Amino acid sequence: MFKQYEYEEEVYLSLDGTATVYVHSSIAALNALRGTSFDANPATAIDRAAIREYFSSPATHVAWVRPSRRSGRRFAHVRLEVDDIRHLGEAAPLAWSKYQFQKEGDRFVYRQAVGAAAGKEVGKVGWTGREIVAFRLHLPSKIRDNNSAGEVRRGSRFSIARCGCSARRSSPWPSRSPS
Template identity: 45%
Template sequence: MRAWPSVVTVRLRPSDVASRLAARLPARKSPGVGRAWMLACVVGLGLVAAAGCTNPLARQYEYDEQLYLGVDGSAELVINASIPAFVALRGLPLDPDPTVPVDRDRVRQLFSDPACGQVTVNRPWTRHGRRFVQVVLEQDDVQQFARCGPTAWSTYSFERVAAEEGGEEVQYSQVVGPPTAGDPGPVNWTGEELVGFKLHLPSRILYHNVRRLEDGAPGTADRGNILTFEQTLADRRAGRELHMEVRMLGQSILNRALWLFAGAFAAAIALLLAIVWGVIRKARRSSQKLEIRSQK
């Protein structure tokens, strides 16, 4: 007779089952730790994206003026400068101490002359331990900036003349003279700081006198129809003049493109109407021929 194994009955309490299952499951992180890891990932991705969008080879200026010139002589002048540079180059009564926040109302007041046009002072930022601020000036006549105190170190000339190929061209020149020197006190400048003057032009450039800072060789227009004139901060503080000359077509690239588009659109509409008229005319002739045949 075959012997069957004895059956052993094991009874487990619910608490024992729960403890054994918990021992087999991976440890669960606390909500606080999970949030910390998520925040770290978001910050890391943000830093990677910021690094990807930043050009490490791009020029950084201690002081720069970017002039957006219109073919009608209107202009928008964007000035980006450190507070010590504003003091050293333009003699503005500002506190260059990097621990002192920038007083935007005070900066706006220094540009309150009517010749400066409409003034906007944007949010300051810090770079290399120095505080920077951006000032935007809008003026109907670029030559008025010569009477605006903080930009009066430049003389501006804007003239529309007859072009050799017909139509008109714009002749623009600007001479940046000596600074109005101020004392910014001790500043952590290294001697490699640059000053830039950029012209954002709306039309095809016929002539310019850009020279490369490195070797003085003729330069070229940057992408976006931008001409960049540069000096070292030391040369600018020493009063070395900077001459900028430009000749460009008297009609903006945008206007020319719009006129070309309008002409092409009008030609397409005219062609379409001609085709429709031809089809209708042909159909009428065919109908008349059928009527004549039916009458016969």
């Protein structure tokens, strides 16, 4: 069954360390998890320029920002181009993660540790903290092992999801090892 995520990060990683990153998030989730103050009123249009500015950094290049609506909430969909995945955590919107990527022998090893979310109160916009937050990793090679109960699909795609309340705790998320 298709799950609807309130916040999702998808990383398409190349073995040279470049990546395309998609962030799909409700405005309420951005505010609660990342500590932003975007207008979460469903009657107000998304300020695409403000979203673009928030995601722009020396480590990221914003390709596009697209709005949508689902279940009475406004969502922002952002595509980022990244020159070096190891510097992605220097961008404020993704600073809750630490990214590592290096070659170890005949393997490329990617690790992402997701820290605590902002845990900001967002008012009466329907955010409960139990919404599903997801992280996905798409690789150009086969995943040999990972340190979680997350699901490996098609040999090169890894996903893990937690509810937003779990994402608020500062426990590291699993690492992934592509071959």
